[in-house]
Amino acid sequence: MAHFEKRGTKWRAQVSWYNPQGKRQFKTKQGFLTKSAARKWANEMEVAKDDNQISNQDPIFAEYFKNWYETYKTPGTTNGTKKRYKRIYKLLTEYFGKTKLSKVTRYRYQEFMNQYGKSHVKGTVYKTNGSINSSIRDALAEGLIRTNFAERINLTWNDERTRKIDYLNFNQVQQLKKSLLDGIKPSYISRYMLLTIIYTGMRPGEIRVLTWHDLNFEDHTIHISKSWDYDNNKIFDYDS
Known part of the structure; x- marks a missing residue:
């Protein structure tokens, strides 16, 4: 009682x-x-x-996020992913300081995202909010808070810094494919890589580390189990 x-x-x-x-x-x-x-x-x-959703703990917001990503998100990932989470942790520390998780309001979090959006592009804003929102959903499930203050947030960004990407249409892709195939030789590795991207949608890093064992000529399939880690200059195994 x-x-x-x-x-x-x-x-x-x-x-x-x-x-x-x-x-x-x-x-x-x-x-x-x-x-x-x-x-x-x-x-x-x-x-x-x-509902087993109660806790007497009330961690600092930034420190909870750090413990969360180090436990659930970054083990086994590339340096690029680790750096992204560390940057978010630094942002939370600078803006919220030692504010406890239970003291963060939706209004204050909206102010934080508004300020962040002034100097960042759309994709970065969405990724940052998405990572924080995931951690808050877990905090809610653990009973640390009663509401998710990161939900129903209005995201804004800096359009001047947002790059505009023009994608090739179907006819342009066909023209590119025809150009790549014209006079192709086994030594034209870059052409084969581009053709593989067109046919499969694979990433350049995944194509770079393909071996003959990854190709199944009978079933006409490619087994994608690894990629090239450009940060550490080595192969990153998806299955590890």
Whole structure:
């Protein structure tokens, strides 16, 4: 059951539960103007208890994100991916400082993304918000917070810095393919790489590390299990 206590003019509420190890845990919140407001919060916590979505931990926002990506996202990835998460962690540290996860509001997070979008392109803004949003969804599932403040955010970006990409249409692709095939020889490796991209959509790094064992001439298939890691100058194995 919840416990309520009035301190001065404000109310304090506390709920308790037992963790899987049988140890009693407590979660407390104070500063409620009325007892009914305190009771409303306590009822929400009781529901969270039933759903196993309650925790007495309240980590710093930036530090939670760091622990999250180091645990779930970056092990076994390329240096480029690790650097991207580290940059986001640095941004969160600079903007939110030591703000606890439970203290971050949707309004404040929107302000953060507005500021970030002023100097970044659309793709970067979407990737950054997507990474943070994923971590917050996990925090919600762990019972650390009750709402996802990174949802329903209006994303803006700097159009002047956004590169415009013109893709080849079907006829242009056919012309390119015809040009590549014209007079092709086994020594024209770059032509074969471009043709493979056209036919399969593979990445250049994946094509670079193909071996004869990856080609199945009977089934007309290519087994893609690795790519070239340009950051570390070595092969990156997808299956590892």
